[in-house]
Amino acid sequence: MRTRPLKVALLGCGVVGSEVARIMTTHADDLAARIGAPVELAGVAVRRPSLVREGIPAELVTTDATALVKRGDIDVVVEVIGGIEPARTLITTAFEYGASVVSANKALLAQDGAALHAAAEEHDADLYYEAAVAGAIPLIRPLRESLAGDKVNRVLGIVNGTTNFILDKMDSTGAGYQEALDEATALGYAEADPTADVEGFDAAAKAAILAGIAFHTRVRLDDVYREGMSEVTAADFASAKEMGCTIKLLAICERAADGASVTARVHPAMIPLSHPLASVRGAYNAVFVESDAAGQLMFYGPGAGGAPTASAVLGDLVAVCRNRLNGATGPGESAYAALPVSGMGDVVTRYHISLDVADKPGVLAQVATVFAEHGVSIDTVRQQGKDGEASLVVVTHRASDASLSGTVEALRSLDTVRGVASIMRVEGE
Amino acid sequence: MRTRPLKVALLGCGVVGSEVARIMTTHADDLAARIGAPVELAGVAVRRPSLVREGIPAELVTTDATALVKRGDIDVVVEVIGGIEPARTLITTAFEYGASVVSANKALLAQDGAALHAAAEEHDADLYYEAAVAGAIPLIRPLRESLAGDKVNRVLGIVNGTTNFILDKMDSTGAGYQEALDEATALGYAEADPTADVEGFDAAAKAAILAGIAFHTRVRLDDVYREGMSEVTAADFASAKEMGCTIKLLAICERAADGASVTARVHPAMIPLSHPLASVRGAYNAVFVESDAAGQLMFYGPGAGGAPTASAVLGDLVAVCRNRLNGATGPGESAYAALPVSGMGDVVTRYHISLDVADKPGVLAQVATVFAEHGVSIDTVRQQGKDGEASLVVVTHRASDASLSGTVEALRSLDTVRGVASIMRVEGE
Numbered sequence: 001m002r003t004r005p006l007k008v009a010l011l012g013c014g015v016v017g018s019e020v021a022r023i024m025t026t027h028a029d030d031l032a033a034r035i036g037a038p039v040e041l042a043g044v045a046v047r048r049p050s051l052v053r054e055g056i057p058a059e060l061v062t063t064d065a066t067a068l069v070k071r072g073d074i075d076v077v078v079e080v081i082g083g084i085e086p087a088r089t090l091i092t093t094a095f096e097y098g099a100s101v102v103s104a105n106k107a108l109l110a111q112d113g114a115a116l117h118a119a120a121e122e123h124d125a126d127l128y129y130e131a132a133v134a135g136a137i138p139l140i141r142p143l144r145e146s147l148a149g150d151k152v153n154r155v156l157g158i159v160n161g162t163t164n165f166i167l168d169k170m171d172s173t174g175a176g177y178q179e180a181l182d183e184a185t186a187l188g189y190a191e192a193d194p195t196a197d198v199e200g201f202d203a204a205a206k207a208a209i210l211a212g213i214a215f216h217t218r219v220r221l222d223d224v225y226r227e228g229m230s231e232v233t234a235a236d237f238a239s240a241k242e243m244g245c246t247i248k249l250l251a252i253c254e255r256a257a258d259g260a261s262v263t264a265r266v267h268p269a270m271i272p273l274s275h276p277l278a279s280v281r282g283a284y285n286a287v288f289v290e291s292d293a294a295g296q297l298m299f300y301g302p303g304a305g306g307a308p309t310a311s312a313v314l315g316d317l318v319a320v321c322r323n324r325l326n327g328a329t330g331p332g333e334s335a336y337a338a339l340p341v342s343g344m345g346d347v348v349t350r351y352h353i354s355l356d357v358a359d360k361p362g363v364l365a366q367v368a369t370v371f372a373e374h375g376v377s378i379d380t381v382r383q384q385g386k387d388g389e390a391s392l393v394v395v396t397h398r399a400s401d402a403s404l405s406g407t408v409e410a411l412r413s414l415d416t417v418r419g420v421a422s423i424m425r426v427e428g429e
Numbered sequence: 430m431r432t433r434p435l436k437v438a439l440l441g442c443g444v445v446g447s448e449v450a451r452i453m454t455t456h457a458d459d460l461a462a463r464i465g466a467p468v469e470l471a472g473v474a475v476r477r478p479s480l481v482r483e484g485i486p487a488e489l490v491t492t493d494a495t496a497l498v499k500r501g502d503i504d505v506v507v508e509v510i511g512g513i514e515p516a517r518t519l520i521t522t523a524f525e526y527g528a529s530v531v532s533a534n535k536a537l538l539a540q541d542g543a544a545l546h547a548a549a550e551e552h553d554a555d556l557y558y559e560a561a562v563a564g565a566i567p568l569i570r571p572l573r574e575s576l577a578g579d580k581v582n583r584v585l586g587i588v589n590g591t592t593n594f595i596l597d598k599m600d601s602t603g604a605g606y607q608e609a610l611d612e613a614t615a616l617g618y619a620e621a622d623p624t625a626d627v628e629g630f631d632a633a634a635k636a637a638i639l640a641g642i643a644f645h646t647r648v649r650l651d652d653v654y655r656e657g658m659s660e661v662t663a664a665d666f667a668s669a670k671e672m673g674c675t676i677k678l679l680a681i682c683e684r685a686a687d688g689a690s691v692t693a694r695v696h697p698a699m700i701p702l703s704h705p706l707a708s709v710r711g712a713y714n715a716v717f718v719e720s721d722a723a724g725q726l727m728f729y730g731p732g733a734g735g736a737p738t739a740s741a742v743l744g745d746l747v748a749v750c751r752n753r754l755n756g757a758t759g760p761g762e763s764a765y766a767a768l769p770v771s772g773m774g775d776v777v778t779r780y781h782i783s784l785d786v787a788d789k790p791g792v793l794a795q796v797a798t799v800f801a802e803h804g805v806s807i808d809t810v811r812q813q814g815k816d817g818e819a820s821l822v823v824v825t826h827r828a829s830d831a832s833l834s835g836t837v838e839a840l841r842s843l844d845t846v847r848g849v850a851s852i853m854r855v856e857g858e
Contacts, residue, residue, distance in 0.1 A: 142570065292736070311721075326755070334463060
């Protein structure tokens with residue numbers, strides 16, 4: 001074993017960073033044995049040095065992250081600050097100064113992944129970010145390496161624990177959205193401002209990263225269609241149950257049937273109870289991958305939290321350190337396929353539509369005609385009448401989102417349709 | 430990209446080998462882009478060249494595997510023959526002649542993994558074998574790389590599809606073992622001689638491999654306690670249901686509570702229906718991993734079959750080829766922890782015991798005394814009487830297997846105990 005240690009600069013020492021530092025200290029011998037050389041925490045950059053950090057020697061703590069990254073003797077920079085700046089500049093500086101980088105920064109990777117990968121390659125360094133998607137769950141490495149000889153056709157994932165906690169609560173207790181959100185907040189699963197989670201921004205960043213890796217194609221955050229889950233109601237769950245389904249906020253990355261383009265999207269969707277993702281409870285994450293040869297795979301585990309995320313960071317740290325000792329780098333960005341990324345209109349799936357209609361003869365014929373005119377084939381219809389009003393639930397066969405949108409627009413203009421109560425996509429069949 | 434191709438020798442062209450050859454041909458461009466150089470199928474060694482193999486040029490086919498491996502220009506040998514010999518000699522010869530090796534051979538890896546890893550290291554070559562455990566499911570790589578910075582405490586897996594199909598059938602239909610086995614055979618899930626599957630030999634080989642990687646310790650096949658599932662009855666499933674459990678054949682690799690030793694075992698066990706492994710249906714495999722930092726992870730997918738196994742082989746092939754272009758090797762055997770492997774007597778778990786007893790006063794007191802004398806604490810007892818006979822179901826708290834064995838021996842010697850109908854371990858709680 002090499003005795004000269006590899007030097008690690010830790011940027012950020014919050015929930016994840018402090019766990020990374022703790023494990024680096026308490027498991028130093030194991031890490032050294034697995035890497036083939038000791039690793040040394042050379043410095044920890046923080047915003048507020050006054051906060052005591054147990055087990056981290058005071059002399060390692062600095063507020064000058066830039067100076068730490070520019071020291072010149074750093075082998076690996078671990079970035080767990082999050083957000084776009086100063087993380088982006090610090091990472092590119094790290095590459096310029098000869099370090100490899102391990103990051104947990106989904107927002108930055110989703111926005112600037114291509115530029116960061118290019119910077120890493122230019123300086124012959126590694127950029128690893130297993131922790132950026134679904135916390136502790138090995139996902140980037142399986143997609144990038146284990147499935148490197150396969151063709152991935154679809155990635156279907158629960159990649160946000162907060163929203164899964166809320167939806168699971170609504171499903172199991174019949175609670176409404178607000179009540180479930182309040183409980184998630186009280187238990188610490190949701191932040192004071194839950195927008196990034198419940199409106200799907202967090203999941204969209206992860207979808208962009210996953211789609212890029214799965215399809216060997218650059219997928220930017222702007223390419224990801226996004227719809228939050230704050231409008232999912234208890235009535236939607238009741239409808240889902242009648243169909244033998246539950247509702248999950250899914251990140252869906254798909255190759256088109258003809259293979260010539262890909263899509264990435266985040267929205268709530270019904271999935272059958274028999275689907276492995278349906279039984280993912282609480283704040284757990286799981287990602288379902290469909291590929292040509294492997295078939296259906298699923299990866300399940302905690303999608304967030306200090307220790308789980310630190311586990312993923314440290315797995316990357318070991319890999320990057322081994323590469324460094326080998327004088328090599330791991331697989332970089334693979335975007336050779338360069339498939340066009342289509343918009344939501346081109347997505348083809350099934351739909352569950354609830355309409356409030358007048359309860360009189362001819363309504364169903366009118367509604368069915370609108371579907372037919374837009375080329376959307378109906379699978380089942382269920383009508384329930386009450387006091388001159390009726391609700392009509394239509395489940396379609398597979399149709400493009402554009403056709404469905406056109407259908408819904410036309411339905412709204414019918415006199416006999418009082419309102420469109422909900423539209424939900426049906427996935428995982 | 431390098432234009433000179435990497436040369437691959439394929440040993441074996443059965444269900445898996447022919448899929449490997451097919452994908453190497455049909456996805457040649459993708460593989461080249463992902464590796465950074467083209468890969469060329471340089472030769473295919475088979476036993477019976479007369480069988481036509483679609484898409485494989487006749488001039489590549491040979492019956493002389495040894496000569497193929499000794500050609501001297503082979504970069505990677507893919508061994509999908511299975512069994513101990515000639516696979517072992519061919520693999521060591523491959524290393525001697527400068528090739529890296531990708532293998533799907535669980536029996537060989539479980540028996541001779543240490544020697545093969547040593548041979549690989551001696552010749553500065555790679556030995557990858559993702560396909561040896563749980564087919565397409567990425568498992569070796571996540572354990573060896575993603576969790577390299579974590580401490581794995583337990584691996585709990587359904588790693589044999591045949592037995593899971595049979596047990597799932599018994600669970601869902603109430604069928605007996607023989608009936609379920611017959612159906613598995615008719616559907617091609619079980620071989621004509623199902624011994625290797627139903628008696629747990631196949632799962633034991635996988636347990637040895639998983640335990641070795643998870644605990645950084647050499648675990649030989651002989652170290653693995655093995656008990657088949659051919660004696661599981663419909664009555665056992667009924668008992669399991671009453672406890673809110675189902676029965677699975679599990680491979681269990683555990684670190685002792687004090688961390689100073691490890692165990693590996695294969696046997697049928699009850700697990701709660703709420704456990705993620707309980708809902709693994711049909712011939713699917715899944716492996717549940719518990720670690721210090723990551724918490725609970727699960728990996729799910731098809732555990733066998735030509736295309737899924739080929740997916741794992743090709744993922745390894747891409748990795749090994751990349752390493753070769755980098756002039757580096759991937760992580761080799763990691764056995765530095767060298768923990769002692771304890772026998773079954775040291776395993777601590779819970780037990781579900783069904784006794785046939787005389788239905789008269791004092792029997793329960795007698796039985797309870799035997800448990801107490803052996804230090805096995807009882808959790809619940811349920812007694813059902815009928816015509817002077819009674820059945821007594823005892824569920825224990827955690828106890829060592831040695832204590833439980835002593836208890837059962839003493840119970841058998843009681844006059845009032847007519848027989849021990851079944852003993853089943855309870856896991857995953």
